[in-house]
Structure formats: C-alpha cells, structure tokens
Amino acid sequence: xxRLAEFGLDATLLAGTATAGWFATxxxxxxxxxxxxxxxxxxxxxxxxxxAWLGFVVTWLLRPEDRVAWFGNGLFALIAIALxxxxxxxxxxxxxxxxxxxxPPPGGEPSDVGR
Numbered sequence: 001x002x003r004l005a006e007f008g009l010d011a012t013l014l015a016g017t018a019t020a021g022w023f024a025t026x027x028x029x030x031x032x033x034x035x036x037x038x039x040x041x042x043x044x045x046x047x048x049x050x051x052a053w054l055g056f057v058v059t060w061l062l063r064p065e066d067r068v069a070w071f072g073n074g075l076f077a078l079i080a081i082a083l084x085x086x087x088x089x090x091x092x093x094x095x096x097x098x099x100x101x102x103x104p105p106p107g108g109e110p111s112d113v114g115r
Contacts, residue, residue, distance in 0.1 A: 045084045052077040
C-alpha cells in the first residue's frame, strides 16, 4: 500500500543521493588531481559505511518489528566493513610498491599484468 510518508522518505533519499553525486562529480577533479588511491578509498568507504548505518535508521523508522530487515542490515554492515578492510589492505599494498593492479598500466602490454 502506498503511504505518503514512504514517498517523502524516498524522495528525500533520492534528492540527497543526486545532490551528493553532483557534488562529487563537480569537485572530483580537484580532490583527485594527484589520483591518490587513499583519497578515493576514503570517499568510497565513507559512502559504503553511510549506506550501512542508514539501513538501520530506515528500518527503525519504517519497520522496527521486522527481524528479517534487521538481520539483512547487520549482514550488509558486516560485508561493508569486510569490503572496506580489503580495500584498505589492497590500497596499502599498492602504495607500498606492491602491484595491486588487475589491469596493465597505461602504455603497458597485456602480458605485464601481475608483474
């Protein structure tokens, strides 16, 4: 059943996402001028963890008695934390001189992957 409160929340989330997307695309060149992987990691991890905690807030507001939604939020949050840890580890290994690349560097040959 359609409820106006749900539509208002959906419209607010959509407007917030669109605004954040516009802001990120507008200022991304200034932020990532050097192309640092650490700043990109911070942006992606912040967005991912924001989605994780926002899931709990939305469930608390709309369906606080739904145990499946709470379980799904917890599972998503754990996966988000694990993904952030993997990204941080790969970023550190790449910054420390290790090859964290899955594609050849610009101008490199396809046989250069993994070397």
